[in-house]
Amino acid sequence: MPVTDLRPLHDWSGPPATLTLWSPSAASTESAKRAPVSPALPSYEQEQHLRAFRACEQRHEAMARLLVVVWDEPGRCDLRAMTHVVTAHLRRHDTYHSWFEERGEAIVRHVLTDPAAIQMESSTLGEVSAEDWQNHVMATPTPFAWDCFRFGILQRASGFTCFASIDHLHADATVIAFLMTEIRSVYRAVLDGETPLKLGSPGSYLDYCTSQRQRAAKTTLANPEVKQWIAFLHRNNGRMPSFALPLGVLEDRYQAEYLHLDILDDTVMAAFESACHASGARVIGGLLACAALTERELAGRSRYSVITPTTTRRSPQAFRTTGWCVGVVPIDFDVQERMFPELAFIAQRNFDERLCLADVPIELVLELAAGLPTIRSVATGGVMLSYMDVNVPPLSAHIAREWHQGNGRVYINQGMAAQVAVWLFRTQRGLSLTAAYPANGTARASMHRYVKALTGACRRTAGALIPTYSHVGR
Structure with a gap:
């Protein structure tokens, strides 16, 4: 069992497993493209990240930009339920509703006006090795793309591993354990037909930026x-x-x-x-x-x-x-x-x-x-x-237990x-x-x-x- 909570991505190891990825539907992508410009500027954290990414790109350098949170679940993943869960997560948090565009020296924000336009779709890609999985994670779209996030599972006979690969543009280390708990709780509630854990409504990242x-x-x-x-x-x-x-x-x-x-x-x-x-x-x-x-x-x-x-x-x-x-x-x-x-x-x-x-x-x-x-x-x-x-x-004892029980870890x-x-x-x-x-x-x-x-x-x-x-x- 891995015991370190932050690891380089190339350290991922494990037997072959069946990979399923969730990405936005074609209709969702089209809706995002039509999203109007928002008066809300990127946060200083986001602007620095975007400019650093562009500088790396111009020098043909890779950028350490992905936060990949990984945890384990028993049994066989219900793909339909997980589709509902990851879609709800993206609709719930407004940072995912933005994408950014360079206009001269400025960086402007576009924002989806209707979160319900976001719909994720699953695609099962077959059995992959650890190296194949790393390559799929590395293919998470860049921070100038709206969909610079991916969710997925690795299904094995004994259970499945969940992962979320999110560009740093939309996440930081403080919320990683909470992100896992939110998805885990809602998924279980959907399967059991129960009310999910009372997580409380999130704030607005757009308001934070403003x-x-x-x-x-x-x-x-x-x-x-x-x-x-x-x-x-x-x-x-x-x-x-x-x-x-x-x-x-x-x-x-x-x-x-x-x-x-x-x-x-x-x-x-x-x-x-x-x-x-x-x-x-x-x-x-x-x-x-x-x-x-x-x-x-x-x-x-x-x-x-x-x-x-x-x-x-x-x-x-x-x-x-x-x-x-x-x-x-x-x-x-x-x-x-x-x-x-x-x-x-x-x-x-x-x-x-x-x-x-x-x-x-x-x-x-x-x-x-x-x-x-x-x-x-x-x-x-x-x-x-x-x-x-x-x-x-701010991370509660409940979240700490969930993190420990799910063998939570983070890769960069x-x-x-x-x-x-x-x-x-x-x-x-x-x-x-x-x-x-x-x-x-x-x-x-x-x-x-x-x-x-x-x-x-x-x-x-x-x-x-x-x-x-x-x-x-x-």
Whole structure:
């Protein structure tokens, strides 16, 4: 059983199975083509994604753009019921009602006026291998296509595997477990003739985009959050923070490689959390402290600097809304000779005090700072550390159980990257880590050193023995 919740797509393995895909009907596609232009601009997250995709396309590069959520179900899939379920899901969430078009330098949004025009159809393609399945997933239409999403199953004698391949344009990591629970619950209710789980109505992603743009229009260089962002960039020579170890490349863009492993089981993770609480911090503060200790150990750095993503959803309704609602929090603090308890407290305070900066898109900050000589026009590169716990709000205990029982996991396709990224996921099994870094020997050796040291710092904090790793996945 796979135990890591975020994996590169090429890691998918399994015996041959019968593949069925759901895609929009011809009539649905025609309705989408006729959708009028909407006054709602893309969110900053969407616009950056679309422009990055176009830049990759022009350079003939692949882009890591797909979020593929996968889970298992018993028995034989009722294709008619699943057709109803995926159609209802797409009608329910208005982010899927949009498609985007370039008009000169601008990107405009088209929106389907009648969600009932969306109708999915199934197509059974026969038996496929793991590699065949990966290729079908990779064929999910691009973010400039309306239907940049696909749903499917892999049927075996013992049961079937469900998957949803959704371009990042329409989803983020926060809603992945909820997406699985919604589809799973509605499917079971349709089969049993029962009322589905009361999930509550979702919010509108179009409203999120409009509200974000309205706030941005009122934001200036005098805004306190913008000033904090610019000060952070100043401290990093006008750009995002750099990774502590050699990466074997000088440019900001490179083909990404991945490693993943489970670093703390649930018992050790509980002990780690207790150590964080004893220091006046939560887990995120403790992990940032361990990362700071790791950089001090490996590179002698006396100051830690990183960005960490967080959701910009602010209401229960928003957490039921499929879309891309993520900002980043700039973290930096002095490490010096401090030990974990003090560093965890400092890191937690740093995170809490700057959490509001996530509501100011970094793309907006760079637009406003374009005339400042000390800020680079494109703050690319850098290092990101992300933490998500599926066991606590906004993800409920019920959703965590569903995720665990369904053997839920997430895959991302390989492509170009502009930063080193470290994702840490906490589930009922403990803490897992996935990292993306440049695909070369120097970066690979650096990342393996980094992960081993970070794991050691976490385990020492928890008072656990440090295991010897014989293999780290690539």
